[in-house]
Amino acid sequence: MKTTELLECLKIKQVIGHLPNQIKSIHHDSRNVQNKSLFVCISGFTVDGHDYYRDALKKGARVIVANRSLTIDLEKNALIIVPDTIKALAKLANTFYHFPSNKLNIFGVTGTNGKTTVTSLIHDMLRKLNQKTAVAGTNGMLINKHYFQTANTTCDVLTNQQLLHRAYQEGVDHVIMEVSSQGLSQGRLSGINFDVAVFTNLSQDHLDYHHTMENYGYAKGILFAQLGNDMTSPKYAVLNCDDPWWKTYNYFTSAEAITYSIYTDAIFRATNINYHTDTTEFTLQSPEGKHLIQSNLLGEFNVYNTLAALASLYVKGYSITTLVPLLRGMSTIKGRMERINVEAPVTIYIDYAHTPDAIEKCVHAVRSSKNSEQQLIMVVGTGGERDKEKRPLMGEKASQADTVILTINDPRNEDSNKILTDMEKGMLHNNYSLIPDRKQAIKQAIQLSKPGDIIVIAGKGRENYQIIGDKKYPHSDASLAIEQVKITYPD
């Protein structure tokens, strides 16, 4: 792209030195810089990108965007000084890739829990309707059939623009994105022209980052404010009105609100819910009347997720009559209340619950379908070096299981005993043990079971690694469970 054309997007800037005629790419990470590129220095949480501009120049960057003067050979290169390099990167990336989000239909899903499930549901239904889709979140980005691993649930602003550009080039119609509060607060979604913004729920998590629930809640509000005020194109906010934060998000947007709920009056509402071991049924009340929903997704929380997905597609013109049959054949979401296939008289679920609310919902899901003879054994873990305030609450919520094994998801560099005793503080009964080694914790849960019992292994879902210290080690809750079942139930 012509450099002068690209730089037009920045109003306040000081241009010093020799501007190349063309810029071939944009970068904010010196390790990825390519020849004839523009490098934007970002002051991060761990390091300052301004310390890497020399590396960027060595690798072929010709233009450096910074918030201060830097020593550069201005005969060959240019320095652009701007007040805010984070905002400058967002504008440059959007401009360089020709505002791809304006040409795509974009769903953004935010909330403490349920983002992956709702994005997967929307994505899977659209695929069944032969639409070309891309989905981005905790599991990376999938554009048509091409998978891209990403560092974060919500990518940095440059990667987002690159992926959206690619999606557009590949003829994608719909992009469904998980939107994290950290991503919103760091401007990683700046410039994305969302069409539908979905709110699942807000409960305690990430207070190590946001410090207060208010800060956390308002960070999520950025997504709804980002729907903008342009009424020439239809925009929708899909809001769970059983969660009080829906009112704040409704207040933040001029877009039409489409509500969903179980317990309050809403446009999409689930009633007569029946929970079974492998399926859930409910009556959907919708603008198109009543429909019987049958789904393989388990638990009340998945009723909410299903409502959110149906409402999101309805506002984009898909009829409920078309969508309902698609739900019937939908497989469960990997690692989210996923029943593991074992040849033993016990039921084992792998779940990704790692917040107090998710643990409560997960226990509720199992309790709703189990009989009084069956014991619920739950393995619950949390991560080191992350929100410590939620730990006792996780213990408290896990206490609703008959037997609890407190363990660790990813210890990182924190003392394992400290993590466990923090969770232990919330325990409401004494039928629990503290087992820092996750493999041993899973082993014990299965050894403790009797035929008929239900075991839930929560915290990691289908993640295939465990972070110990700074290193990732191979790990699989499902494989460990299957291995132990063979030993405990050999016949």
Ligand SMILES: CC(=O)N[C@H]1[C@@H](OP(=O)(O)OP(=O)(O)OC[C@H]2O[C@@H](n3ccc(=O)[nH]c3=O)[C@H](O)[C@@H]2O)O[C@H](CO)[C@@H](O)[C@@H]1O[C@H](C)C(=O)N[C@@H](C)C(=O)N[C@H](CCC(=O)O)C(=O)O
């Ligand atoms: C605290 C936090 O959010 N950090 C994010 C932040 O990293 P950072 O500020 O530490 O970046 P940095 O390493 O200091 O680097 C600063 C700048 O120097 C550059 N650099 C750095 C090194 C080098 O050699 N050369 C170089 O140019 C970097 O490219 C960057 O531009 O910016 C990075 C790029 O966008 C993110 O990957 C990173 O997320 C980290 C890995 C993270 O764990 N974040 C968590 C809190 C998070 O965002 N989580 C949510 C999920 C929540 C959920 O689903 O539950 C998420 O969206 O992933």
Ligand SMILES: Nc1ncnc2c1ncn2[C@@H]1O[C@H](COP(=O)(O)OP(=O)(O)OP(=O)(O)O)[C@@H](O)[C@H]1O
């Ligand atoms: N709507 C919901 N309400 C409460 N808990 C939920 C909901 N949906 C899912 N959960 C619980 O949260 C866990 C994670 O679900 P999911 O991956 O869909 O959420 P997420 O928001 O993407 O989480 P993360 O961002 O941490 O990946 C599930 O395994 C389940 O225990």
